Amino acid sequence: MIKQQVSLQHLNTLRLSCIASHYCQVSSIEELVEAANYARLQQLPLLLLGEGSNLVLPSKIRALVVKIELKGVRQKATDSGVIVTAAAGESWDSLVAQTARDELWGLENLSLIPGTVGAAPIQNIGAYGVEVKDRLLELRALDLASGTVETFDNRQCEFAYRDSVFKQRFSNRFAIIDCTFKLNSVAEPQLSYGALQNAFNHNQGALSPRLVRDYICQLRQSKLPDPRVTPNAGSFFKNPVVSEAKAKDIEKQFPELVSYPVDEGRKLAAGWMIEQAGFKGVQRGSVGVYDKQALVLTSNGCANASDLQLLVDEIRTRIAELFGVSLEVEPRSYDCHGQQVS
Ligand code: FAD
Ligand code: NAP
Numbered sequence: 140m141i142k143q144q145v146s147l148q149h150l151n152t153l154r155l156s157c158i159a160s161h162y163c164q165v166s167s168i169e170e171l172v173e174a175a176n177y178a179r180l181q182q183l184p185l186l187l188l189g190e191g192s193n194l195v196l197p198s199k200i201r202a203l204v205v206k207i208e209l210k211g212v213r214q215k216a217t218d219s220g221v222i223v224t225a226a227a228g229e230s231w232d233s234l235v236a237q238t239a240r241d242e243l244w245g246l247e248n249l250s251l252i253p254g255t256v257g258a259a260p261i262q263n264i265g266a267y268g269v270e271v272k273d274r275l276l277e278l279r280a281l282d283l284a285s286g287t288v289e290t291f292d293n294r295q296c297e298f299a300y301r302d303s304v305f306k307q308r309f310s311n312r313f314a315i316i317d318c319t320f321k322l323n324s325v326a327e328p329q330l331s332y333g334a335l336q337n338a339f340n341h342n343q344g345a346l347s348p349r350l351v352r353d354y355i356c357q358l359r360q361s362k363l364p365d366p367r368v369t370p371n372a373g374s375f376f377k378n379p380v381v382s383e384a385k386a387k388d389i390e391k392q393f394p395e396l397v398s399y400p401v402d403e404g405r406k407l408a409a410g411w412m413i414e415q416a417g418f419k420g421v422q423r424g425s426v427g428v429y430d431k432q433a434l435v436l437t438s439n440g441c442a443n444a445s446d447l448q449l450l451v452d453e454i455r456t457r458i459a460e461l462f463g464v465s466l467e468v469e470p471r472s473y474d475c476h477g478q479q480v481s
Pocket of ligand 2: 373
């Protein structure tokens with residue numbers, strides 16, 4: 140059922156105040172098709188909503204906001220592991236918890252990431268050296284224009300760092316319906332990140348997906364704000380990738396620069412740069428920079444998108460002045476006409 144003038148404040152983890160002109164929840168593909176048809180007839184843009192943990196919403200939005208509530212998880216055993224298919228509206232972290240309980244390797248490094256299964260491929264969620272692309276076999280998505288269901292294999296998703304075809308060429312064209320992952324029953328720990336190496340290197344024999352998950356949950360809870368207590372959207376900026384020459388140039392002035400080699404050059408730790416620029420813990424009215432991780436912007440629950448934008452502009456300007464680097468916003472932002480602006 141489509142409702143009008145609905146507040147989305149409790150449906151985005153930054154708790155930004157936002158009134159949607161039209162809103163509905165869908166729990167089946169048929170309902171999703173109906174919603175898409177309604178939006179087309181009414182000439183409304185369609186905004187798909189998971190748990191709202193990677194979104195910046197305007198104070199008012201003229202769009203049909205469709206909350207994805209498709210549910211269900213099924214498993215199929217194979218010789219080396221299990222193929223797991225989860226519907227788009229399932230909680231990502233509940234899926235990770237379940238697979239870790241089932242002693243399946245593959246998703247444990249992605250523990251405690253908020254959001255839904257269906258949103259996970261959109262920005263190719265990643266943490267501690269693992270990305271969704273490393274485990275996703277295929278996904279099914281509804282083409283919102285034609286109403287047909289298409290299957291995308293891993294390659295067709297065109298995954299990249301916090302990116303996929305669904306943020307690029309096919310932005311807002313497909314609604315992801317379900318995702319299928321290939322998980323392993325044989326030990327496959329991914330411990331390349333320093334924190335995990337330190338914790339587990341001595342005792343790899345006794346490792347289990349559950350142990351890795353529990354450790355990552357503890358680590359994240361100690362460093363990251365719980366959106367239910369301190370509204371936020373996780374990392375607000377992507378880590379910029381620059382050429383080796385540019386990184387060396389920055390190091391002349393900032394020898395402590397935190398960076399990691401990648402194929403295209405070097406990935407700079409944006410959180411470190413923001414901290415160096417003096418923003419860690421600063422408060423600007425209803426919004427601020429988290430005091431334990433400067434990459435996370437927070438709200439006091441009474442902010443709107445304009446309050447946040449002022450702080451974003453201030454940080455981006457200062458980082459460009461200091462390091463000569465342009466920071467790209469990670470969450471997807473929308474304007475009052477329902478058009479995506481970043
Ligand atoms: P939403 O915010 O609701 O939507 C995000 C985008 O995806 C929107 O454009 C929306 O239209 C689109 N979308 C949603 N569902 C669908 C669908 N079914 N089909 C098509 N499009 C859809 N991200 C990481 O990568 N790594 C992390 O470690 C991480 N940690 C976080 C920690 C915190 C505390 C928070 C608040 C966020 C974190 N994030 C992280 C970001 C966020 O959790 C992920 O991007 C997550 O996948 C967003 O899921 P969601 O359901 O909330 O999506
Ligand atoms: P951290 O471990 O303090 O590391 C800071 C930054 O350095 C991270 O952004 C990470 O890049 C990079 N890094 C650290 N070790 C690395 C290695 N061995 N190789 C390559 N890059 C390395 O970060 P944190 O804030 O506590 O977060 C831990 C993990 O959770 C990170 O992977 C981070 O991406 C993820 N996370 C993401 C979000 C989000 O909203 N996107 C929010 C919270 C946490 P990467 O970011 O590329 O991994």
